[in-house]
Amino acid sequence: MAPFQTFIGLEIHIHLLTKTKVFCSCRSAFGDPPNTNVCPVCLGYPGVLPAVNREALKMAYMVGTALNCDLSMHTVFERKNYFYPDMPKNYQISQFSDPVGRGGWFEFETGGKIKRISFHDIHLEEDAGKMIHDGSRTLLDYNRAGTSLLEIVTNPDFSSGEEAEDFLQAFRRLVRYLGVCDGNMEEGSLRCDANISINRQGKGLGTKVEIKNLNSSRFVRKAMAYEYRRQAKTLKLGGAIVQETRLWNEEKQKTQNMRTKEAAHDYRYFPEPDLPPFCPDEGFLMGVAEAVPELPFFRKQRFGRQYGLTAELADFIADEKFRADFFEVCVDEGADPAETAKWLKGEVAKQLARREADLEGSFLSSFRMAELMKLLGSGRIHANIGRQVLELVLDEDMDPVRLIEREEFAGSDDREALGPVVDQVLSNNREAVLQVRDGSQKALGFLMGQVLKTAGQQADPKLVRRILLDACHEESPARKD
């Protein structure tokens, strides 16, 4: 047993995928030219007022539902007061006393087990602008100012960096599932700060150290591991942990002090007088409930149960909501679940990767996929042809059946169509037929070669082999009788 117990909590900020900012009607977008998505409201002009975006509230309540929070029936915005140039009003509209959600829990897989962690609260707020430091000047871009941000604060329930990393990945999958965030950590749509304290076993929480600049879930794991080592060493030497904020330096693979204690911040929270409290009515809550889909954790388990998918396949299919929905449409259309899953994880993923495309934007609709799988399942085409058809669908935006007709794939594959060729070959090579009957693989190979030579490339060798075997043995019982 390790001498120290670790307590890690996360503060996660996600950019909600609303079309407009949270308190004004400016476009909410990443990567536009500086100060093009701004208006008097998000620039903090005199006389303007915030107007809360209902869609942002809906998304916040969706996350609250998915995280099993106690949802507020009277949620209040508050002003958090501090001066900083990236914040136009010099207060941030956030939430404090009555956030959208409190409490709540979430289960995820880590280290082969299921772990449950709990939340402090989730609250809706506005983001700040961006500052670019340029020599003696700082350049300000307010495109991001006022975009909707949902902050999710966990309790210090993680006991290792690995757990935090696994949670973050599961959480990322969840918000993408909900369609409320694209989960892009590099672009900052999903940001994470961590706090960590360690203490001798059974002694409870230690002194909290905050770690910032964690731009990927990997960094979270590494930073937590580093902090554990650093703090454990200090404690072993009889030192005390200093309450501070540290930054993860990926280059140096270590955390570094940013500031010690809070520089006497006093945020002076008070209810935002410009925004009356939001009290969700039945219609709103029903809309929220309807918009929350089956969550990935449960869907994966169901895929295993219902369709007999292996854990690996179920994990892959359930990972993205679009993919999982796509899969289930295919199955509803009559495609074989296991085969469809295999194809999606294998050939489809490979072809998409080659094209640097994703399933959602491709010409492969779930109906086309189902059609393809049914063609394969019925034996009308074989895997080689299936791969070729898939490529053509992706490139030419056509249905598999039409492609097969156009390319004359199906005719040669058909057992019936192969019939006359097989008959011809068999009657021309009676010797070989007898040898096949005696079990000669060489003779069978010879006959197959003859059939394929006549029938052409499109013929499925497996099918030809089976037809030949059937044909050779069909003749034998008659003779024996």
Added chain:
Amino acid sequence: MDIEELKTTARLAMLELHEDEAAELAAIAELAAIAELAAIAELSAAVSGMLENFSLMQKVDISGLEPTTHALSEQNSGREDVIVSAESSGKTDNSGKAEAYNLNNPENLIERAPEYDNNHIVIPNVL
């Protein structure tokens, strides 16, 4: 209000209150001189006078009272998530309805900054 509190408050409010002025103020406050004070001392006296008035509120029994944070007990129903851009706004709506405000004209707005460069607003370095 004592000088330390005044200094802390001024710092939070980003109002200038020089160290030496504060010291001077402390001296004046001790003498309790009211007349002919420097502007800053006058401010301090005014703050103290108002706080004394505020202390009247201590007389009220507030047990069981909920705070009133908004004048009307209105609820917020929120706004539609629809982009209003420079193109879609700027039209004058003769009915006086609120959709038509020409709020989005970014270049125009950035030009109101005391210093700007290439559509960035410029300030002395923050670091």
Added chain:
Amino acid sequence: MNKPERGIQFWRGLTAGAEQLQQYKELLEVYDSRIGSFLEIDPVKGAALIQDRRGSGPLAGVPFGVKDNIAVKNFQLSCGSKILENFISPYTATAVQKLLAAGSIPVGKLNLDEFGMGSSTENSAFHPTANPWDHAYVPGGSSGGSAAAVAAGLVPFALGSDTGGSVRQPAAFCGTYGLKPTYGAVSRFGLTAYASSLECVGILADSVHTTREVFRTIMGADPLDQTSTAAPEGQADTAKSSPCTIGVLKQPEGLDAATEAVYLASIERMKDLGWTIVPIDLSTLEYVVPVYYTIATAEASANLARYTGIRYGVREQGTANHEEMVRLTREHGFGNEVKLRILLGTYVLRSGFQDQYYVRAQKIRTLILREITELFTRVDMMLMPVFPVSGFRLGSKQMTPFQQKMADKFTATANLAGIPSLSFPAGKAGQLPVGMQLMAPVFHEERLFNAAEVLSGGRPIELAPGSLVLPDGYDAKAVR
């Protein structure tokens, strides 16, 4: 006594065309040079904002002034502060937008106490405004410019803002009507925020009729102000006409002799009209000032945090770093009264003090609201003095800033309770007008108008001596 006929034709004549607008501008400049009610005069620019001046509505072609803390596109929006001295508004306030749509023409921006903080308009960073009735006296504040311009006959109405009495008190000092509407009845979008949960865009006007027309034009819910609301259906129709039941203070304390005399005379006048007078106690009245100033300054401390010289306005030059830039911009940009209120508001919100001040004030606000609500189950309206004294001289020696704040208790009650209140000319103290106010339950503005109509006998206000008259040879054919 100068009593020109000031009907709609008179005002339409002044704005009839380009030439008349230019003449009007010159007239305004001449007349205003005596009282200093305007900070910017430009009827030509104002007329360019409207599309249809020839509308048939009661406000079409009628000019108006706008307090300089309310946004009008292309006009300045200084808020009476050096920190916004150079600021030109890129947008228009909803209330103004609605007036533009009705064909009404903004002719300029009116003087005020900096950010609406004051009772004399002496806290304007630019110049004081004289009371048109006696230039040695203040016009009241903070909408002093608006009241003075209306009293001097320069405009038939002006928009002001009322956070704790800032429309009604100058209206009373200058002898005009002054309406503080129900909180949220008029959109605050475009009104520079001082104390968001208390303030309203208000109206100063030369008659009850005009006040009512303007109110009906600017009221209504606005998606850009989520605290704004439409009046409940049918509320206007249930407006009681005479006779009605009026609550009056049993013992109006601290009034000067003239004000008390006018208050008592108003009660007598109501009795004569057959109205029922019900003496009332307002036990919460003594807490109105501390509660009001605690909440107002707390909100102001945040509302005024945006003025840093970064994105607009005046910036302190030559500073070493951004923090010094912000501090010095605010140090030099704000006047003393504003700084005082920011400091107070910051203090009452600080952790460790918030419960004692800010939260306590909000709870007592609940108590005030309850008492007012209960009161209106017994009376239709309440008659209150507007200000305990009938006026004071420019220079502020007569009334210190502290005394001025303490004098807000009669007006600030309505702001704390969110109820509408109309200040009306009720008498004189020597040369100076004295106003009284009627308060009604929320969304009962029409009740106030009806009562005031009866009290005034339908007559417009008496204009101050030396008010605007058309010069000889004024292009009469335009004045159809």
